[in-house]
Amino acid sequence: MKETLATDVPADWSDDADFKDLLHAAFRYAMALTHAVEEAEDLVHDACVAIVRSGGSWEKGYLLTTIRNRFIDRYRRNQRILFVPIEEGEDLPDVQLKEQDYLLSGALDQALGELKAEERETLFLAVVEGYTAQQIADLTSRPRGTVLSLLHRTKSKLRTLLTRRTGAEGSI
Amino acid sequence: MKPEKSLEEQLRTHYESQRLSSSVIEEIRILRKGSEQERRAVRFPVRWLAIAAIIAVTIAGSALVLLPRSDRGAAEELAMIAARDHNRRLAVEVHASDYDELRAKMARLDFNPVMPQRAEGMSLRVVGARYSSVGGSPAVEIKLIEPSGGICTLIQVRPDDRLARIGSSKQFVIDGLRIDVWKEKGLVMALARTA
Numbered sequence: 001m002k003e004t005l006a007t008d009v010p011a012d013w014s015d016d017a018d019f020k021d022l023l024h025a026a027f028r029y030a031m032a033l034t035h036a037v038e039e040a041e042d043l044v045h046d047a048c049v050a051i052v053r054s055g056g057s058w059e060k061g062y063l064l065t066t067i068r069n070r071f072i073d074r075y076r077r078n079q080r081i082l083f084v085p086i087e088e089g090e091d092l093p094d095v096q097l098k099e100q101d102y103l104l105s106g107a108l109d110q111a112l113g114e115l116k117a118e119e120r121e122t123l124f125l126a127v128v129e130g131y132t133a134q135q136i137a138d139l140t141s142r143p144r145g146t147v148l149s150l151l152h153r154t155k156s157k158l159r160t161l162l163t164r165r166t167g168a169e170g171s172i
Numbered sequence: 173m174k175p176e177k178s179l180e181e182q183l184r185t186h187y188e189s190q191r192l193s194s195s196v197i198e199e200i201r202i203l204r205k206g207s208e209q210e211r212r213a214v215r216f217p218v219r220w221l222a223i224a225a226i227i228a229v230t231i232a233g234s235a236l237v238l239l240p241r242s243d244r245g246a247a248e249e250l251a252m253i254a255a256r257d258h259n260r261r262l263a264v265e266v267h268a269s270d271y272d273e274l275r276a277k278m279a280r281l282d283f284n285p286v287m288p289q290r291a292e293g294m295s296l297r298v299v300g301a302r303y304s305s306v307g308g309s310p311a312v313e314i315k316l317i318e319p320s321g322g323i324c325t326l327i328q329v330r331p332d333d334r335l336a337r338i339g340s341s342k343q344f345v346i347d348g349l350r351i352d353v354w355k356e357k358g359l360v361m362a363l364a365r366t367a
Binding site for chain 1: 187191196199201207
């Protein structure tokens with residue numbers, strides 16, 4: 001397993017509230033991968049079992065890496081196509097999304113369901129977790145340029161999916 | 173005019189509203205707590221282990237045990253899983269009317285589901301089952317119907333080192349459910365019913 005990210009989290013999980021926050025963050029990442037509540041819960045649970053058995057660290061980066069590895073193993077066993085090859089792209093500027101009210105959580109959830117796992121994962125890590133492109137590259141074992149390209153394409157794709165669902169007009 | 177939210181803000185709101193269920197959090201918390209207790213036991217100096225052994229031997233019939241016990245932790249963890257699976261109400265993957273049919277249809281298990289002796293006399297009717305897991309070990313979640321029409325959930329799993337420590341049968345009440353955990357016929361079982 002690649003070296004995990006060093007994130008700014010406490011090493012001592014004697015604080016139960018902090019431990020619960022860690023688990024919620026892990027669950028959100030698992031949801032980004034699977035887009036399915038039960039699968040995400042199973043992934044988090046299995047990853048935690050693995051950490052307990054190996055005596056591994058409860059540091060956030062290590063937990064997310066463990067979840068990702070379990071996700072890949074699970075889908076390999078089921079022989080599903082999971083992560084498709086992504087062409088490396090040159091560094092692209094981040095797309096500035098238009099200010100538009102997409103307060104249709106159902107439409108957003110459905111649109112996210114239409115994305116591939118790696119697309120949701122990259123979007124989640126960048127937008128929700130605030131990871132840099134390099135941090136995402138380290139976690140997903142991809143070149144930084146590929147991550148930037150994927151992020152750019154995913155945002156465009158999500159925007160298109162939402163526009164179709166909401167019928168929103170105007171320049172995007 | 174209310175400022176519109178960007179797509180990034182909507183994404184953050186969408187994901188940050190998602191939280192792991194309290195039952196799974198509790199399972200993991202118990203799992204972690206149990207492993208920490210085991211590590212503390214291993215780190216005891218040898219002389220203290222000798223003293224503890226002497227005391228345990230000399231105090232006959234005493235319930236005092238100086239080493240941390242983990243069988244209740246393992247049983248409680250399994251009870252939490254049974255409560256979670258019962259409340260999820262997931263559809264069965266295999267329909268069956270008895271344990272023979274279950275065994276024939278569930279080929280991916282590394283054990284044969286059996287009718288528990290504890291269930292004899294309860295007139296529980298098998299409806300079906302689905303594959304499950306307990307701590308990474310393959311398990312079966314069997315759905316049963318009581319004569320009153322109530323649904324029961326029976327988890328059966330081949331015990332790993334941790335579950336093998338479950339000694340006497342135990343009973344828990346979790347989320348309005350009564351859960352019995354016991355060992356029988358080489359398997360660890362948990363039966364969840366409405367309390």
